[in-house]
Amino acid sequence: MNFTLHLTANCNFACEYCYEKHSLKSMDERTALAACELLFSYGHLKNGFSFFGGEPMLSRGIIDLVTEYCAEKSAAFGGEMRYRMTTNGILLDESFMKLANGRRIEVALSHDGSLQDEQRRDRAGRGTAERLEPAIDLLLKYQPNAIAMLTVAQRNAGKLAEAAIWLYERGFSNVNSAIDMRPSVPWTDADIEALAEQYGKLAEYCAARYDSERPLHYLNFESKISAYLDDRPCIECRLGYKQPSVAPDGLIYPCNQFLNKPEYAMGNVFDGIDKAAQRRIYEASCAPEYTCRGCALEKRCRHHCACLNHSMTGDMHEVPPVLCAHEQALIRAADRMAELLYERKSPRFMRAYGIKDDSKEAKA
Numbered sequence: 001m002n003f004t005l006h007l008t009a010n011c012n013f014a015c016e017y018c019y020e021k022h023s024l025k026s027m028d029e030r031t032a033l034a035a036c037e038l039l040f041s042y043g044h045l046k047n048g049f050s051f052f053g054g055e056p057m058l059s060r061g062i063i064d065l066v067t068e069y070c071a072e073k074s075a076a077f078g079g080e081m082r083y084r085m086t087t088n089g090i091l092l093d094e095s096f097m098k099l100a101n102g103r104r105i106e107v108a109l110s111h112d113g114s115l116q117d118e119q120r121r122d123r124a125g126r127g128t129a130e131r132l133e134p135a136i137d138l139l140l141k142y143q144p145n146a147i148a149m150l151t152v153a154q155r156n157a158g159k160l161a162e163a164a165i166w167l168y169e170r171g172f173s174n175v176n177s178a179i180d181m182r183p184s185v186p187w188t189d190a191d192i193e194a195l196a197e198q199y200g201k202l203a204e205y206c207a208a209r210y211d212s213e214r215p216l217h218y219l220n221f222e223s224k225i226s227a228y229l230d231d232r233p234c235i236e237c238r239l240g241y242k243q244p245s246v247a248p249d250g251l252i253y254p255c256n257q258f259l260n261k262p263e264y265a266m267g268n269v270f271d272g273i274d275k276a277a278q279r280r281i282y283e284a285s286c287a288p289e290y291t292c293r294g295c296a297l298e299k300r301c302r303h304h305c306a307c308l309n310h311s312m313t314g315d316m317h318e319v320p321p322v323l324c325a326h327e328q329a330l331i332r333a334a335d336r337m338a339e340l341l342y343e344r345k346s347p348r349f350m351r352a353y354g355i356k357d358d359s360k361e362a363k364a
């Protein structure tokens with residue numbers, strides 16, 4: 001089991017697409033340590049925490065406390081905890097990166113590439129790109145495979161490829177992206193067409209570099225390709241079991257976007273998970289989405305993300321039309337990339353996905 005610890009609802013940025021309700025609420029030491037104890041009560045071998053916010057680096061002391069406490073405790077079991085953190089990067093420094101590497105915290109950077117100054121300003125309205133340059137150098141020095149997470153606002157749909165390529169050229173080999181999926185954003189068919197075109201460009205860009213010394217792994221494409229080749233869902237959700245979220249006050253929710261919705265609370269870190277509530281929420285999430293029955297893309301699509309559906313439509317089973325259209329565009333582009341790589345029998349692609357070269361067998 002993994003817990004997402006929402007260390008603070010506070011943030012030093014004011015990104016235009018942020019869906020968090022910022023406040024000064026932060027997790028205290030007692031709550032953080034109770035979360036550790038609860039996680040240990042589920043065994044130790046495959047457990048971990050994701051540190052989340054707001055901006056988790058504003059609660060750096062709690063990250064230090066949790067990772068130190070868990071290191072001592074898990075040493076007694078002979079196991080090792082794993083941690084992830086997504087940060088806006090502005091508070092990253094050398095001492096934190098040393099701690100991150102010493103304690104196995106994988107750090108991902110939210111950064112919008114060439115769109116950073118426009119979309120991700122600080123709370124005083126100032127651009128953040130220039131101030132983040134040293135943080136990028138540090139992150140890549142300590143974790144060369146760190147993931148950069150890019151979000152694209154509606155008006156910038158036609159700039160997605162440029163923003164992702166900026167991140168690659170800046171040194172990130174692993175890039176992921178999302179679009180601004182707040183319910184108030186009126187995505188149009190034209191925007192989705194622009195996105196589809198951008199994904200197409202990115203697919204060709206990734207394919208062209210796939211066998212180079214430093215390929216661009218655009219993780220959205222790779223998950224769609226493996227879901228097809230392995231014939232398994234691209235994300236395994238198991239709502240409420242896989243990655244419960246712990247709010248700053250210690251209440252537990254099934255996943256990020258259910259936070260502070262009392263009807264979805266399923267216990268707290270002091271008294272433990274309310275198993276009946278957890279099961280009820282999980283079972284409710286298992287019903288198939290109304291709009292997806294019979295769709296050929298079902299396994300490769302994020303339609304079952306209860307978080308996204310619920311935040312957009314108010315119903316965890318009702319897929320918003322923009323998600324459907326966006327997933328189709330993404331899967332088409334991923335297929336285009338796979339096609340290009342298969343046609344030229346890209347050695348890295350064939351190896352990575354365990355594909356046999358039929359033409360060689362035919363000749364033999």
Ligand code: SF4
Pocket residue numbers: 011012013014015017018019020053054055088110
């Ligand atoms: S850094 Fe994250 S939490 Fe802070 S405003 Fe931006 S999206 Fe929201």
Ligand code: SF4
Pocket residue numbers: 291292295296297298299301302303319323324325327328
């Ligand atoms: S959201 Fe759309 S593309 Fe995805 S499975 Fe449902 S119908 Fe298919």
Ligand code: SF4
Pocket residue numbers: 235236237238239242243255256304305306307308
């Ligand atoms: S609800 Fe969405 S974000 Fe949460 S675990 Fe399921 S797929 Fe992942």
